[in-house]
Amino acid sequence: MGRRRLYAVWLFALLTVPFSGVSAAEEAVAVRGVIPAPVSDVRTEGFYELKMPCRFVIRAPHGEAVAADELGSYLGTLGWQPAGKERPDVELRLEPGDRRFASDEAYRLEITPRRIVASARTAAGLFYAVQSLLQISDDGRLTHIACRTIEDAPRFGYRGFMIDVSRHFRSVEFVERQLDAMALFKLNRLHMHLTDGAGWRLEIERYPRLTELAAWRPYADWESWWKGDRRYCEADDPQARGGYYTKEDIRRIVEYARRRHIEVIPEIEMPGHSDEVTAAYPELGCTGVPYKDYDLCPGNEQTFEFLENVLGEVMELFPSEYIHVGGDEAGKSAWRTCPKCQARMQAEGLQDVDELQSYLIHRIERYLNAHGRKLLGWDEILDGGLAPNATVMSWRGVEGGMKALRAGHRAIFSPGEFCYLDYTQDAPFTQPASIGGYTPLRKVYSFEPVSEEMTPEQERLLLGVQANLWAEWIPTDAHYEYMMWPRLMALSEVGWSLPERKSYDAFHARALEASEQLRARGYEPFDLRTEYGERPESLAPKHHLAEGCTVHYATPWSRQYAASGAATLTDGVLGGWTYGDRRWQGFLDSDVDVTVDLGRVQQVHYIGATFMQSAGPYVWMPRQVEIYGSQDGEAYERLTTVHNDISPKCPDLLFKTFAYDGAAEVRYIRYVARSGGIPGGWLFVDELVVQ
Ligand code: ACM
Numbered sequence: 001m002g003r004r005r006l007y008a009v010w011l012f013a014l015l016t017v018p019f020s021g022v023s024a025a026e027e028a029v030a031v032r033g034v035i036p037a038p039v040s041d042v043r044t045e046g047f048y049e050l051k052m053p054c055r056f057v058i059r060a061p062h063g064e065a066v067a068a069d070e071l072g073s074y075l076g077t078l079g080w081q082p083a084g085k086e087r088p089d090v091e092l093r094l095e096p097g098d099r100r101f102a103s104d105e106a107y108r109l110e111i112t113p114r115r116i117v118a119s120a121r122t123a124a125g126l127f128y129a130v131q132s133l134l135q136i137s138d139d140g141r142l143t144h145i146a147c148r149t150i151e152d153a154p155r156f157g158y159r160g161f162m163i164d165v166s167r168h169f170r171s172v173e174f175v176e177r178q179l180d181a182m183a184l185f186k187l188n189r190l191h192m193h194l195t196d197g198a199g200w201r202l203e204i205e206r207y208p209r210l211t212e213l214a215a216w217r218p219y220a221d222w223e224s225w226w227k228g229d230r231r232y233c234e235a236d237d238p239q240a241r242g243g244y245y246t247k248e249d250i251r252r253i254v255e256y257a258r259r260r261h262i263e264v265i266p267e268i269e270m271p272g273h274s275d276e277v278t279a280a281y282p283e284l285g286c287t288g289v290p291y292k293d294y295d296l297c298p299g300n301e302q303t304f305e306f307l308e309n310v311l312g313e314v315m316e317l318f319p320s321e322y323i324h325v326g327g328d329e330a331g332k333s334a335w336r337t338c339p340k341c342q343a344r345m346q347a348e349g350l351q352d353v354d355e356l357q358s359y360l361i362h363r364i365e366r367y368l369n370a371h372g373r374k375l376l377g378w379d380e381i382l383d384g385g386l387a388p389n390a391t392v393m394s395w396r397g398v399e400g401g402m403k404a405l406r407a408g409h410r411a412i413f414s415p416g417e418f419c420y421l422d423y424t425q426d427a428p429f430t431q432p433a434s435i436g437g438y439t440p441l442r443k444v445y446s447f448e449p450v451s452e453e454m455t456p457e458q459e460r461l462l463l464g465v466q467a468n469l470w471a472e473w474i475p476t477d478a479h480y481e482y483m484m485w486p487r488l489m490a491l492s493e494v495g496w497s498l499p500e501r502k503s504y505d506a507f508h509a510r511a512l513e514a515s516e517q518l519r520a521r522g523y524e525p526f527d528l529r530t531e532y533g534e535r536p537e538s539l540a541p542k543h544h545l546a547e548g549c550t551v552h553y554a555t556p557w558s559r560q561y562a563a564s565g566a567a568t569l570t571d572g573v574l575g576g577w578t579y580g581d582r583r584w585q586g587f588l589d590s591d592v593d594v595t596v597d598l599g600r601v602q603q604v605h606y607i608g609a610t611f612m613q614s615a616g617p618y619v620w621m622p623r624q625v626e627i628y629g630s631q632d633g634e635a636y637e638r639l640t641t642v643h644n645d646i647s648p649k650c651p652d653l654l655f656k657t658f659a660y661d662g663a664a665e666v667r668y669i670r671y672v673a674r675s676g677g678i679p680g681g682w683l684f685v686d687e688l689v690v691q
C-alpha cells in the first residue's frame with residue numbers, strides 16, 4: 001500500500017475537480033502551487049493573460065528610491081521591462097508604513113483579470129511576491145495565470161542552507177546559481193563552511209600560506225586525498241586541485257546574495273577541524289609539527305592573535321549579523337599533555353579540556369561582540385559553558401538547541417536526522433556513493449522544529465532552521481546540485497509555512513512542478529518522478545507468530561540505537577534503509593543473544609532475522625548465527641547454524657536474512673548472532689520473524 005497509491009488517487013482528484021462547472025477558457029488555466037506554501041492562497045474568478053517580457057512598475061515613496069532601484073535592476077535580470085507609458089502587467093507597491101504586513105518579509109499578491117498587484121512594507125516582501133509569481137507563471141512560460149489572492153509571511157526569520165566548499169571547492173558562478181534557486185524558495189541565509197581540514201577557501205592577507213598551500217591538494221577529489229597522505233601542495237604544483245575565494249570573489253557573492261535578500265554567514269572553524277591551518281602555520285598547533293595537529297592550541301597566545309586577525313578581515317568582507325566559529329568535534333586530546341594548554345588551564349582555573357574550549361569561544365565572542373557581531377557555533381560550544389551572547393546551531397539532534405533555549409539563548413535547529421542533505425535521498429542501490437543514511441524528501445519535510453515542551457519565549461528565541469550539505473562524497477557541481485534539490489524546497493517549507501498549511505502529498509505535487517521549473521532553468525535536481533522510496537519490507541507491518549511475544553536479552557542493545565527497546569524484535573516493524581531510523585536495534589562489540597517465548601508449544605517452520613552491512617560506519621554481518629528451540633525453556637536443541645558469506649570488504653549497503661527453514665515443535669527460541677569481532681563493530685537487527 002502506501003504513498004504511491006495515495007498519491008495517484010490524489011492526483012486524479014486534482015485533475016478532475018476543475019472540470020466541474022467552469023468555462024472552457026478556465027480549463028486551460030493551470031493553478032500552480034507555491035513553495036513554500038503561503039499563509040493564505042484564495043482562488044478567484046478568471047485569469048490574467050501574461051505576455052513576456054513582463055512589464056512592471058514600482059511605486060515607492062521617495063525615501064525608498066534605492067530599494068526600488070535595486071528591485072528594478074533585479075527584475076531586469078529576469079527579462080522584465082519597465083512599463084513606461086504602457087499598461088503594466090505587474091504593479092509593485094512598496095508601502096513602508098503599512099501595518100497589515102506581519103513582518104518585513106510579508107507580502108500580498110493579487111492577480112485579477114486586469115492586472116497583478118504585489119504589495120509589501122519592504123523590498124524583501126516585494127521580492128518574495130515576485131518569487132511566488134515566478135513559480136505561478138512557471139517563469140513566464142504560462143500565459144494564462146489563474147486569478148488568486150495570496151497573503152503571506154514566514155513562520156521563521158532564519159531559513160538557511162550551509163554550503164561546504166572546503167571538501168570540494170565550488171566556483172563563484174556555482175554559488176550564484178544556487179543563490180538564485182534559494183531565492184526562488186524564499187531561503188534567506190547562506191552559511192558558507194569556508195575552512196576545514198580538507199582546505200582553506202578564503203584569501204586572508206595577513207596569512208598568505210592559508211591559500212598558497214592549504215587551499216590545494218594533489219588529489220582530484222576528497223576521497224583519494226583522505227585515503228592518501230592527506231597532504232596539501234603548493235598552488236603552482238601541476239597536480240594542484242582546489243581553490244579559494246579572493247576578496248573580490250567574496251564581495252561579489254555577498255552582493256549577489258544581498259540583492260536576493262540572502263545574508264551570507266561565513267564560518268571559520270575553530271578550534272577543531274583545523275588541520276589545514278596547522279599545516280600552513282604549524283606553530284598554532286600544540287605539537288608545532290605540520291600535519292600533526294587537528295586542533296588549534298588554545299594555550300598559545302599566537303592562536304588568538306591569528307584568529308582575531310583572520311576574523312578582522314572576515315568582518316570587513318561579510319556584513320552579516322552572525323559570524324559562525326564552528327566549534328564542533330574538537331578532539332582536544334593534545335591539549336591534555338600540551339604544556340601551553342596545561343599552563344592556560346592552571347592560570348584560568350579551568351577544570352577540564354571542555355572548559356578550555358569554552359575559554360577560547362568566550363574570548364572569541366568578546367572580540368566579535370566588540371566589533372558589533374554575534375557569535376554562532378555548532379552545539380559543542382555548549383560544552384564547558386556557553387559564552388554569554390552565543391547562538392547555538394544544533395546538529396546532534398535538537399537537544400543542544402533546546403539546552404540553549406532553556407538558558408535564554410537563541411538557537412537555530414539543524415538536526416542531522418532531518419537536515420543533513422549529504423545523506424542518501426533515495427534507495428541507496430539507486431544512488432551515487434554517499435556518506436550513507438537515508439533522508440528522502442519526505443523525511444526533510446516531516447521536520448517540526450517546535451515541540452510541546454517549548455514555552456512561547458523559547459519559541460521566540462528559536463530563529464529558524466537550516467539544511468547542511470557536507471561535500472566529502474560530492475566531487476562535482478552537478479552532483480552537489482542534485483543533492484540540494486528538491487530537498488531544500490522541503491526545508492524551505494519547514495521554515496516558512498505554518499504546520500496547518502503543510503501536507504506532504506500536496507507538497508510532493510508542487511515539488512514535481514518546481515523541479516520541472518528548475519530543470520527548465522538548467523538545474524539538475526534529483527528526479528522525484530522516478531523515486532524508488534523506502535525499503536519495501538519496512539512499509540507494512542510484518543505479522544508473524546512471535547509478534548508481541550516477550551524477548552529476553554542475554555546481551556544488551558546499545559543505548560544509542562535502542563529502537564523500541566525490548567519490544568523491537570517482535571513489534572512487527574521492519575527497518576528501512578538506514579540504521580538511524582529507530583527501527584534497527586544496534587549492538588556494539590557484542591553478539592546478539594536473545595530468547596523469545598511464544599507462550600505455548602507450537603509448530604514452527606521458519607525462524608529468521610535480517611542484518612545490515614554498511615562498511616563505512618562499521619556495521620557488519622554476524623560471523624554466524626545459531627538458532628535453538630526448546631519446549632520447556634531448559635533443554636535446547638540446535639535447529640541450525642547459518643554462516644555468513646558476505647565479505648566485510650564489500651562497501652555496499654547490504655541486507656541478509658539468517659534463517660531456519662524446517663519443522664519444529666517449540667515454545668522457546670534462542671537466536672544467537674555472533675559478532676564479527678572487528679573492534680568498534682556493530683550488528684543491527686530489526687525483527688525476529690517466526691512462522
Ligand atoms: C557537524 O556536522 N560536525 C557540524
Ligand code: ZN
Nearest residue numbers: 286297338341
Ligand atoms: Zn596546546
